Every structure is written in structure tokens, then in C-alpha cells.
Amino acid sequence: MKRLIMKNRIKPSEITPEDVFMNRRRIIAGAVAMGLLPSIAGDAFGAVMPPAGGEFEDVSKWPKSLDAEPHSWDIITTYNNFYEFGTGKSDPARYAHMMKTDPWSVEVTGEANKRGRYTLEDILKPHALEERIYRFRCVEAWSMIVPWVGFPLGDLLKRFEPTSRAKYVQFFTLNEPDQMPGVRYPVLKWPYREGLTIEEAMHPLALLTVGVYGKPLPNQNGAPLRVIVPWKYGFKSAKSIVRIHFTEQQPETSWNMAAPHEYGFYSNVNPNVDHPRWSQASERVLGGSGLRALISARQPTLMFNGYAEEVASLYTGLDLAKNY
Ligand SMILES: Nc1nc2c(c(=O)[nH]1)N[C@H]1C(S)=C(S)[C@@H](COP(=O)(O)O)O[C@H]1N2
Ligand SMILES: [Mo]
Secondary structure, three states: OHHHHHHOOOOHHHOOHHHHHHHHHHHHHHHHHOOOOOOOOOOOOOOOOOOOOOOOOOOEEOOOOOOOOOOOHHHHHHOOOOHHHOOOOOHHHHHHHHOOOOOOEEEEEEOEOOOEEEEHHHHHOOOOOEEEEEEEEOOOOEEEEEEEEEEEHHHHHHHOOEOOOOOEEEEEEOOOOOOOHHHHOOOOOOOOEEEEEHHHHHOOOOEEEEEEOOEEOOHHHOOOOEEEOOOEOHHHOOOOEEEEEEEOOOOOOHHHHHOOOOOOOOOEOOOOOOEOOEOOOEEEEOOOOHHHHHOOOEEEOOHHHHOHHHHHHHHOOOOOOOOO
16 A cells, blocks of 8 residues: 555655545556456446536546646647548547547457456456556657556457467458448448557556546547557557457457558667658657647657667567568
């Protein structure tokens, strides 16, 4: 208990009875997530979706967040990629209100003991939410700083008990032509699909993301749940996930199927391996919304988007020029 309180950077002198209660909630939720305690149906602990217009309660600040000013709510929610709503950056903000996100469930299939359908509530319940400020680097060589809300993806995946044959995990996202005008066009293979190695998915930086700026994700950012893989290009971070599939073979991914020479399976942020049509050595830091985003500062791109210390060991012995 003492260690967890210190990790949350609260001085004992600052703890009020309410904090003790909140920390207890967090610790119990964490213990459930780690499989140390059973998850009891109807238990009062862990994350819940707030009512419409509300904010998540009991979100702790992740101590390893970037020490950088996040981009505005406005730019994070209006300059998007979500091809199910169109290929323009402003299409998702314009059309994503058509997507129905409640009720929501996720199907778990493939190499796992606990396959089946889980409601959004089931998925969130045992987990404690954190705000994590990450740099988000798109393959199109722009970046922004985002205060995501979520919990480690691996904590969720472990609950499904992947078998020893689960070498990869694949994500499938919503594919509803009536709600998503972009899926009428075969620009990508629908449903949008992405994949990670199981080691990548279990890495503590990989985030099951449900919010931004303390609020549930807006539809255009992938409501109600998406993944964020901060050391990879943005397209690896699948939005509005409806199925999690564990596999032995490397799974198909929509961008790789569309243009295999441009988008590999790994897609780690790597300033030394250029995209065939543009350099990845630097990136535009988005400076505003709409057209202003196009006239913004450039900065050098960092290996693994600045997370090399944490993730480089996942790739020892792998030729990253071949495995782009
Ligand atoms: N389902 C789905 N997920 C997706 C995409 C998409 O088109 N469909 N685009 C990806 C790309 S290319 C990027 S850069 C990020 C953008 O996330 P953001 O709009 O929240 O910044 O989402 C990724 N996830
Ligand atoms: Mo992207």
C-alpha cells in the first residue's frame, strides 16, 4: 500500500480519508486486474463509463507521462484519421456521430481459454484508470502530445488466458456501413484490422484506451475503446475495437494488405527507415486545428518515438530495415 501511494506521488501528510478510500479502490482494482483477487460480479471497484457528458472518476496520473504540454482538445478531436468515416482529416469529426457506441461488446476468439463476448462494462470493471501523456506519431510524419486515459492492454489480455500458441493478437474494428459512410469505398480492407506480437501487446506501455482529457473518447478518436501503442506509427492503434483474436501466425493488417511495400507488420517509429515516398527522419508537430496544422514546427523523430529505453529489447536480433 505504501509503495503504491508513493508511486502516485502523494505525500502521507496530504492524504485525506477520501484519498485513502480512493487508493484502496485503486489497489483492489489493480489486484483484481493482476489476477490476485477474483473479480466479483457487481463489485463496486474499478473503472466505469461516466454518464453522457461526464468525466471518468478516480483517474490517477501515471508518473512516467511526458513532461510536455498536451495539444488542445480541439486539435486532438478534429484532426483525425478514421477511414471508416472518410479519408479526409476532418471527416471523422464530421461523421463519427453516426456511430452507435452504446451498447458495446468485444468478442474474444482464437488461442485463448476465456473466449466469448464481453460487454464494455465487463472489460473495464476490474481495471484502474490512469492518465498517460504520450507522444503520438503518425506515419504521415506529424505528431502531437495526447493525455490518454486507459490501463495497460496486457492486464486485459491476461484475463482471457491466451494459450501458449498465442504468438500474436489481432484487433478488428467496427464495420457498420449504415453508421460509417467511408466503408462503402474499398480504400482499405474492412473491417479495419491491426496486429501486434503478444510481447508487444503485453508491454506495459501498450494502452487500452477509453478516454482523452479525462473524458470518454469522442467517436472520432475511436470510442468506446481503442489501443494506443506509443512506439509505433499511429495506424497500429486500432479504434472502436469489436474483436480481439489471438493467433499463432502473424495476422493480416489492413494497411499492410493495402500497400505491403509501404506499411509493414511492425511499423515501429524509426527515423532511420524512410517510407518509400517520404522521409521519417523528422516530423511536423501539429500547431493548431485545420489548415493551421499544416504550418507547424518540425522536430527530429526519435527512435521508437522516444520510448527506445523501454521497448528496444523487444527487437533484439531483428533487422528493422527489413521488418519495417
Ligand atoms: N478503425 C480504425 N482505426 C484507426 C484508423 C482507421 O482508419 N480506422 N486510422 C489509424 C491512423 S492512420 C491513425 S494516425 C490513428 C489516428 O488516431 P487519432 O485520430 O485519435 O489521432 O488512428 C488509427 N486507427
Ligand atoms: Mo496515421
